[in-house]
Amino acid sequence: MDIEQFRKAGYQAIDRICDYYYTLQDKSVVSSVKPGYLRDSLPVEAPEAGEDFQKIADDYQKFIIPGLTHWQHPSFFAFFPTGCTFEGMLADLYASSTMNPGFNWACSPACTELEAVMMDWAAKLLGLSPEFLNTSGIGGGSMQSTASDSALIAVVAARSLYQRRHPSVTQSSLVIYTTTQTHSLGLKAGLILGLSVRALEVTWEDKFSLRGETLRKALEGDEREGKKPFILLATVGTTSSGAIDNVSEIGAVTKDYPDLWVHVDAAWAGVALSCPEYRETLHLNAINEHAHSFCTNFHKWGLTNFDASTLWVRDRKYLTDALDVTPPFLRSAEGDAGTVIDYRNWHLALGRRFRSLKLWFVLRSFGAEGFRDYIRRTINLNNIFASLVSASSVLSLMTAPSLALSVFRLDPKSASLNSTKALSPETLNDLNRIYYARISARKDILLTQTVLNGAVCIRFAVGAARTEEVHIRKAYQLLSEEGKLALEEWTKAGQNGNV
Amino acid sequence: MDIEQFRKAGYQAIDRICDYYYTLQDKSVVSSVKPGYLRDSLPVEAPEAGEDFQKIADDYQKFIIPGLTHWQHPSFFAFFPTGCTFEGMLADLYASSTMNPGFNWACSPACTELEAVMMDWAAKLLGLSPEFLNTSGIGGGSMQSTASDSALIAVVAARSLYQRRHPSVTQSSLVIYTTTQTHSLGLKAGLILGLSVRALEVTWEDKFSLRGETLRKALEGDEREGKKPFILLATVGTTSSGAIDNVSEIGAVTKDYPDLWVHVDAAWAGVALSCPEYRETLHLNAINEHAHSFCTNFHKWGLTNFDASTLWVRDRKYLTDALDVTPPFLRSAEGDAGTVIDYRNWHLALGRRFRSLKLWFVLRSFGAEGFRDYIRRTINLNNIFASLVSASSVLSLMTAPSLALSVFRLDPKSASLNSTKALSPETLNDLNRIYYARISARKDILLTQTVLNGAVCIRFAVGAARTEEVHIRKAYQLLSEEGKLALEEWTKAGQNGNV
Known part of the structure; x- marks a missing residue:
């Protein structure tokens, strides 16, 4: 051509x-x-x-x-949104047109320089502590591909730091802490690295948030058994229900356990920190005080095309001490002089795409104001959905709506059935499997299921940039009708003996 | 917008x-x-x-x-080329325009399906065994981001397989084999996974190729010491000099050591397998017979925009047994039925870009013929360069040219100096440092240095799609002139006392 x-x-x-x-x-x-x-x-x-x-x-x-599957469709409510904006597409096109693997400063200075500046722009947008800025010269941020990569890097850096502090500890006694609600990235990091993973229990009463006392008891117990928990993958905004681990309480505990690295995975919810009114709920102060590393994905709810996972660390040496390999063909005058960042030592691979261009185009074109408007608009849309569900006779919210995510299920109030007896948990699960099968057979809407402490639930995640109130109301109507049809189907199948 | x-x-x-x-x-x-x-x-x-x-x-x-840094510039001869074609740009644009994280079949069927077919197209283009095809139902291929990722995945899969076979072996006794010429990805995989890496010696006489006997002796020695080498990262086309490990001899040895996984990293050279005349040199038959996994990067010398690292395994269960995590929100009817590939279990992260579109556009637009023409043309250009260097009075090839890569250095023949005495290795290195400093100070050409068994050398890698013979001749002329100037500089500095 x-x-x-x-x-x-x-x-x-x-x-x-x-x-x-x-x-x-x-x-x-x-x-x-x-x-x-x-x-x-x-x-x-x-x-x-x-x-x-x-x-x-x-x-x-x-x-x-x-x-x-049209993830940008206004009736896409599955998983979490994937950013896709015209600004992002244009950036991908420009970046692709001068393709280079950007692994160190010299191999294309603009790529490293823009990434270093954009990570600072993003940190300021989210209200992160100046300690995380690249300008601090100590902490800093880089763009990874996914939150899984970011978490894996955090675990590798934490393990390396722990082993330098405790050279006699063997890998087999090391433990990664997650909660039962942590994304599969925690378990996968354990599989990849051959390390044990312990999922701490979180409860419905605590809205699936990890509490300080749970963490403290686990640490005390593992200490007695000679186990060495060296990192906690805390989550701000879980995938299943948008739960927010109590980073403030976690931070209070880790004061007594300085060897425990705290990685805060806010893959989805982190971008909401751009709005000051959510910073308390999302434990921004505690993140700024206690997190060793923090990740959010601008490619989810942050208007930026996949991939754009932003990872900050409080000390860049944590990364370079764990990941630096410099053979002769990768040496450069600038790298040797230490005057530049060589991002290849901040991530797993060598080559890296020019991801920061997308963030530059998006943040400039939307502006901080436009970015926050979008976040607030999608949260508002979810609140509309949650209000409709709250008033429904067949649907129930399973947790309070979390930002732009609602978790609900089919849960017929007595009035809709010829009985006042509550349905058993098993029956409700059976019913909701029928319900979800009906929803997922449809092509005009997409939602995903989850299981919360044994309860089969359905997730409703708002975030596609073209979703308007009309789509929310249409979705609610459709979900209500399917709920009623699922009940009929279930009744006809003669399975209402439990009622 | x-x-x-x-x-x-x-x-x-x-x-x-x-x-x-x-x-x-x-x-x-x-x-x-x-x-x-x-x-x-x-x-x-x-x-x-x-x-x-x-x-x-x-x-x-x-x-x-x-x-x-303009990697597509016709006078770019550094590192290895990075693919960048109009076809690739258009594919990146289209893929970005319907962004989705493609982690399982259901979340966007076209992404998984095209990748599965393109990996088979690529396997056939390179002459890989039918065992590696996705249609085999046993082996298969997937697109990763980089050769580092591919190698890391191979190590994780190999470790998992080894540990399932030998549950009592601890991680601390496991060893990754590389050679002293292996790309830094080997050492980095060891750093990431916390595993020992042993770099086997290769010699100048063997053209830096790993020989069977070296491998056998290492295995025997480690066996005596209770070490457990579980994977060899063999290279077909090293970064430093394009060396090709003797996969045929390696295969003969591993018949006696069936626990040793052989990963063949042909990140750069692998695409030359598209040309039948290079298949013997590149040990294709042995790869097909012995390799557990094979990787080449179409985003290097394969006309496809970064990232497009193709990884094949002889048994896909090696990957899924090591990497499968399936929480409720990732379950799908098709995945549960086992009728589709869920590529998220074939790589490190969860989300993945729609990379196969680039390969589809490139392979169709160029055709197999056009692809091979490009490979042959660049090899031919490098041969022209190598011939010019061979005839030079100041430059010498350090190894036979390997495909589209030459390694050379400033090595004045006696005629050009007022002495018949050969220069010492240290003096030659000093001289070549001066020489490379001169070259790297220029803005109109780019080459990278390397060190081969202590000798400071310069690499000349052809591959930018716009490089023509005129650029090769111009480069040679420039490099000759800089060589003479470096000699003058060195002579003036009074450092010719060693001559």
């Missing part, structure tokens, strides 16, 4: 993306394709001769678009 | 990328910016109000472009 062919294909791509967004809300959220659909449509190997790009671009429309 | 504003900004981005490529060869390869240049130019925090996108796009041209 020569330059003029690229111009033509590029204009067309832009036009087709415009068409996609003009028609997005008329599409189904969920694809109807069956497993194997694409393999059946494509040749078994690459063509021998090059093909005309027009054919390739048309095949993208024909074969790929119908196989996508 | 609304849809029509995006159309305008998108057209402009396309036009500006066209301008970039029309003018690329008139630019310096290397940026002239100084550390901190960007921080001095940007505000200390995000603007409060959103800014006009035109200003942002203009600032990209003003602040970012001048701070880039």
Whole structure:
């Protein structure tokens, strides 16, 4: 493809993306394709001769678009949102056009420099302590691919620090602390590193938040048994229910356990720290005081295209002491002089994409004000949904709404059944499995399920940039109707003997 | 930014990328910016109000472009090339426009399906055994971010397999084998996982290739000492000199050591397997017979924009047994039924970018033929360079050229000096440090240094898609002149007493 062919294909791509967004809300959220659909449509190997790009671009429309789940659809309420803005797309395009692996300062100074500045912009937007800024010269931030990577890096750095302090401790006695509500990234870090993971219990009464006393008891118990807990993966905004670990209480405990690294994973909720009114709820002061590392994903609820996981550490040496490898072919005058950041020593791999460009475009185009407006608007939309559920005769909130996330279930109040007897937990779970199966069979809306201390629940996460109040109300209506139909289905199946 | 504003900004981005490529060869390869240049130019925090996108796009041209090292410049001969094609850019744009984290089949079927098919296309292009195809149902391939990630995954899978077979073995006795020429990814995997790394010696006489006997002796010695080598990171095409470990001999040894996982890292050279004439040199048959896992980076010498590291395993269960974590919110009907691949269990993180689209666009637009033409053309260009160096009175090749990589140094033949005495190794190193300092001070060309068994050398890697013979000849001329100037500088400094 020569330059003029690229111009033509590029204009067309832009036009087709415009068409996609003009028609997005008329599409189904969920694809109807069956497993194997694409393999059946494509040749078994690459063509021998090059093909005309027009054919390739048309095949993208024909074969790929119908196989996508439309995460930007206004009726997408599953998982958490994935950022996707025009600003992010343009940044990805520009970054891709001058591709380089950005592993040290010299190999493309702009990439390192912009990342260092953007991490400071982001830290200030969220109200992080100046200790986390790159300008501090001690702490600092870098952009990772995902919150899993960020947590893995934190665990590696924490293990390295712990082992330097306690050289005689073997890996087999090390323990990673999570809670029963921590994202699977905790367990996966343990699997990858071959380390034990202990999930601390959290309770419904505490809104699934890790309390200081639980942590203290665990530490005391493990100490007695010779175990060495060296990191706690605390969560501010869990995936299942948006629960917020009590970082303030955790911090009070870790004063007595200075070897315990506190990583705060706020992958989803962290961007809400941009709004001062949520900082207390999200324990910002305690994060600033106690966290060794803090992560949030701008590529979730932060308007930035995947991948843009921002990770800050209180001391950059934690990372470089754990990860620095400098063979001759990676040495540079600037790196040797220590005057620049070589981000390759701040993450797992060597090469890295030019991710900060997306954040620059997004933060400038929206402005801090526009960014906060978006966060507040989505929280408000979720509050509307939560109010509707609260007033429902068949649906119940399972926890108080957390920011832009609600967890609810089908839970018919007595009036809707010919009985005043409460349903047993097992029956309610059976009923909700039927309910979720009905919802997930639909193509015009998408939600995901979860299990909270044994209770089958459904998550409703707001955040797609095009979601408006009308979509929330439509979703509620649809979910109510499906609830009633699920009850009918369940009643017909004769399974109401438990009532 | 609304849809029509995006159309305008998108057209402009396309036009500006066209301008970039029309003018690329008139630019310096290397940026002239100084550390901190960007921080001095940007505000200390995000603007409060959103800014006009035109200003942002203009600032990209003003602040970012001048701070880039131009990896696509025809006179870029450093490191290894990074793929950057118009096809790749368009794929990145399309993928970014419907952003989703693609972690399992259901969350966007097209992403998983295309990746599964593209990995098979790529495997066939390279001549990999059918055992590595996704259609085998046993082996399979997935796209990772970098060769470091791929190697780390291989080590984790190998460790997990070894520990399942030998549950009583502790992590502290496990050893990762590399060679002294292995990329830093080997040492970094050890750092990350807290495992020992043993770098086996390779010699100049063997062209820095790991031989079977070296491996056998190491295994025997470690066995006697109770160490447990569980993986060998073999390299086909090392970074320093393009050395190729003797996978055939390695395979013969591992028949006696079935617990040793063989990972073949062909990050750079692997794409040359597309050309049948290189398959013997690159030990394709032995890879197909003996490798547990194989990696090459299409984002290096394979015309595909970063990131596109292709990793194949002979048995996908090696990965899923090591990495599968399935919390309730990630369960899906298709995943539970086992009818689809859930790629999240084939890599370290959860979310993943839609990387396969780039490979689809590239392989179709170039065709297998066009892909091979490009590989052959770059090898040919390197051969031209190597011939020129061979005939030089001041430069010498340090190893036979390996595919598109030459390693050389300043090594004045007696005729050019007023002496017939050979220079000592230390003197030659001093001289080459002066030489490389001169080269790296230039902005119109970029090469990187390395050290081969103590000898300071310079690498010349061909691969930027716009490099033509004229750039090779110009580079040779420049390098010869700098060589003569370095000799003069060294002579003037009175350091020729050693001659």
